Amino acid sequence: MKKLAFSLSSLTVALAVLLSCTPPTPAPAVASPPAPVATPKTEATKPATQPGTPAPAPAKPTAKPESRPVGTDYFQGKSIEMLAATAAGGGTDSTARAVAAYLPRYIPGNPRILVRNQPGAGGVVATNSFFERAKPDGLTWLHGSSSVIANQQRGREIVKYDMKKIAAIGNIGEAGPVVGIRKDALRRLTDPRAAPVIVGTRTGEETWTMPPLYGREFLGWNVRWVTGFGGTGEIDLAFRRGEVDMFGDSQNLKNLAEEGLAEIIVQIGRYHDGKFSRRPDFANVPTFFELLGDVKLPPLAMDGYIAALAPQAVFKFTAAPPGTPDSVMQILREAYGKMAADPKFNDLLKKTFAEMYDISIGKDTEKLIADALSVSPESPAYLDNLLRKHGVMK
Numbered sequence: 323m324k325k326l327a328f329s330l331s332s333l334t335v336a337l338a339v340l341l342s343c344t345p346p347t348p349a350p351a352v353a354s355p356p357a358p359v360a361t362p363k364t365e366a367t368k369p370a371t372q373p374g375t376p377a378p379a380p381a382k383p384t385a386k387p388e389s390r391p392v393g394t395d396y397f398q399g400k401s402i403e404m405l406a407a408t409a410a411g412g413g414t415d416s417t418a419r420a421v422a423a424y425l426p427r428y429i430p431g432n433p434r435i436l437v438r439n440q441p442g443a444g445g446v447v448a449t450n451s452f453f454e455r456a457k458p459d460g461l462t463w464l465h466g467s468s469s470v471i472a473n474q475q476r477g478r479e480i481v482k483y484d485m486k487k488i489a490a491i492g493n494i495g496e497a498g499p500v501v502g503i504r505k506d507a508l509r510r511l512t513d514p515r516a517a518p519v520i521v522g523t524r525t526g527e528e529t530w531t532m533p534p535l536y537g538r539e540f541l542g543w544n545v546r547w548v549t550g551f552g553g554t555g556e557i558d559l560a561f562r563r564g565e566v567d568m569f570g571d572s573q574n575l576k577n578l579a580e581e582g583l584a585e586i587i588v589q590i591g592r593y594h595d596g597k598f599s600r601r602p603d604f605a606n607v608p609t610f611f612e613l614l615g616d617v618k619l620p621p622l623a624m625d626g627y628i629a630a631l632a633p634q635a636v637f638k639f640t641a642a643p644p645g646t647p648d649s650v651m652q653i654l655r656e657a658y659g660k661m662a663a664d665p666k667f668n669d670l671l672k673k674t675f676a677e678m679y680d681i682s683i684g685k686d687t688e689k690l691i692a693d694a695l696s697v698s699p700e701s702p703a704y705l706d707n708l709l710r711k712h713g714v715m716k
Contacts, residue, residue, distance in 0.1 A: 391647070391648075391649035392647065392649045395430065395431055396460070397429050397431035397432075397433040397460075397653070398430070398431035398433075401433060401436060401461070402433050402435045402460075402461050402463060403435075403436050403438060403461065403462050403463070404418055404421070404422055404438070404640070405440055405451070405456075405462070406418040406438065406439045406440070406448070406465045407440060407441070407447075407464065407466040407470060408441050408448075408466075408552065408553040408554075409439055409441040409552030409553035409556055410553070410555055411553055411554060411555015411556065412554025412555040412556075412557075412558070413467070413496075413554055413571065413572070413573070413574075413637075413675055413676070414445075414465065414466065414638055415437075415439065415553060415555065416573075416674040416675055417465070417494050417638040417671070419437055420671055420674065420675070421435070421465065421640055421661070422436070422437050424661045424666070424667040425657055425658060425661050427661070428656075428657035428660040428661050429653060429657045430653065435463075437465075441552035441553055443473070443480055443525065444469035444472070444473055444524045444525040444527065444528070445466045445469045445470040445473070446470065446473050446480050448464065449466060449470050449481075449485075450481070452464040452483075453482065453483040453484075453643070453644075454482070457643065458489075458642070458643045458644065458645035458646040459646070459650070460646050460650035460651075460653075463491065463640055463641060463642055464488075464641050465639070465640050466638075466639055466641075467637060468528070468529055468634050468636055468637050469524065469525065469527065469528055469633075470639075471633040471636055471695065472527055472528070473525070473527070475629070475632070475633065475694060475695050475702060476527065476702040476705065476706065477699075477702060485691050486691065486692055486695060487644040488641045488643075488644060488691070489641055489642040489643065489645075489646045490639060490640075490687035490691065491639075491640045491658050491683075491684065492639070492640055492662065492681065492683045492687060493636050493637070493638065493639040493682045493687040493690065494637060494638040494639075494671065494675070494679050494680075494681055495634070495635045495636065495637045495638075495679060495680040495681070495682065495690070496572060496634065496637040496638075496676055496679055497679065497680070498589055498591050498601060498631075498634065499530040499570045499572055499589070499590055499634075500571070500572060500586050500589040500601075500607055501530055501534065501568065501569070501570040501575075501587060501589070502569065502571075502575040502578060502579060502585060502586045503567055503568045503584065503585055503587055504561065504564070504567045504568070504583060504584060505582070505583065506564075507519050507520075507568070508587075510567075511543055511544055512542070512543065512544065514542065514544050518544050518545055518546035519543070519545045519546070519567045519568050520545075520547075520565070520567045520568065521534050521545050521546065521548065521566070521569065522551055522557040522560050522561065522566030522568070523549050523569065524549065524550070524551050524552070524553065525549055526547050526709060526714035527630075527705075527709070528570065529570075529630065529633065529634045530570025530590065531547075531570065531714075532610070532627055532630050532631065533588045533590070533613075534547075534568060535709065535712065535714070536610065536619075536623070536627060537610070537613070538712050539708060539712070540623075541614070541617070545568065546713070547713065548566065549714070554569070554571050557569045557571075558571075558574045561578065561583070561584070562578075562583065572675070573675055573676055586604065586607050587607070588608060588610050588613055589601060589604050589607045589609055589610075590610070590631060590634070591609035591610075598610070598611050601678055603676075603677040622700060622704050623704065625700070625704070626701045626702075626704040626705045628701075629697040629698075629702060630701075630705055632694040632697060633694045635680075635693070635694065636687065636690045637679075638675075639687060639691075640658070641687075642654065655684040658683050658684075659683050662681045662683070
């Protein structure tokens with residue numbers, strides 16, 4: 323018995339030593355999820371670099387690297403919050419709700435999209451909040467306008483975001499807004515002795531505000547700005563009440579003109595090959611450069627005008643936060659492309675937004691944003707001086 327006890331004791335000690343020297347057994351591998359259903363190749367599936375070209379320097383990560391692609395069931399049973407960077411009413415709100423109504427039909431799993439309006443500072447308040455708080459999981463989106471990009475382009479201190487880092491889903495670009503005036507205020511526009519024509523705006527820096535601003539500077543227009551409106555819907559209401567005499571838009575002003583309240587006097591037009599041309603749906607409305615006639619803009623003024631219009635190409639964008647996984651973005655961008663081809667979606671845009679627009683998707687939208695932000699610093703500086711000169715900003 324003593325011999326047996328000794329043998330058992332020796333065996334116990336030997337096993338303990340052996341276990342302490344043996345490396346831990348690796349955990350069993352987790353099975354990979356089924357491969358996503360094949361979908362038509364879009365721009366979102368193109369390789370980041372061509373074979374044989376050096377890889378770009380890695381950017382500072384904003385989220386954990388994607389460990390594995392998500393499956394096509396990722397959005398099943400989930401809800402998406404779309405933060406609309408404007409008040410209710412107007413083009414940004416109407417396009418947000420159009421996207422929210424149609425895009426889920428083309429996202430596998432058909433998630434609900436809930437629109438939440440957050441106006442303030444031309445979309446800056448919502449965009450700051452989005453960059454600070456939104457998780458890069460594809461379940462929180464931003465729907466904003468060109469004002470968001472214009473504020474960054476002009477280096478506003480309130481801006482705490484960098485739109486070059488955004489994960490763009492798609493964009494609805496307008497052909498160029500028009501500017502309308504109340505018919506009972508039209509004669510005051512060129513009469514310096516009359517009460518000023520009140521221009522209603524959110525910040526005074528939207529794309530459409532360039533004709534009134536340059537009209538004041540180079541044509542002597544009798545205008546004064548009132549800023550602080552939450553969105554086009556609020557301005558439209560103030561226009562109807564006679565509290566505002568002039569503003570810019572497309573569909574709202576078209577409706578007001580048909581009602582006999584407004585006269586559309588000028589349009590931005592479409593810029594191509596160094597020239598501005600009229601939109602076919604506003605063929606009887608002159609561009610601002612037609613109104614200028616023989617008046618020639620100084621080179622810096624011309625550069626400033628074109629720089630101010632650059633964000634117009636990214637007029638109503640939808641985006642996810644920086645760092646959203648590529649596999650999630652591929653699902654969303656492919657769905658946006660299918661929605662853009664839906665005749666019913668386009669019919670809704672024409673009724674609620676504009677008859678003419680250009681749709682871009684994913685990387686193409688991101689390039690438009692980068693282009694709009696790539697301007698010489700002298701151009702925004704010129705615009706700032708002009709805005710201060712005429713009391714639009716301090």
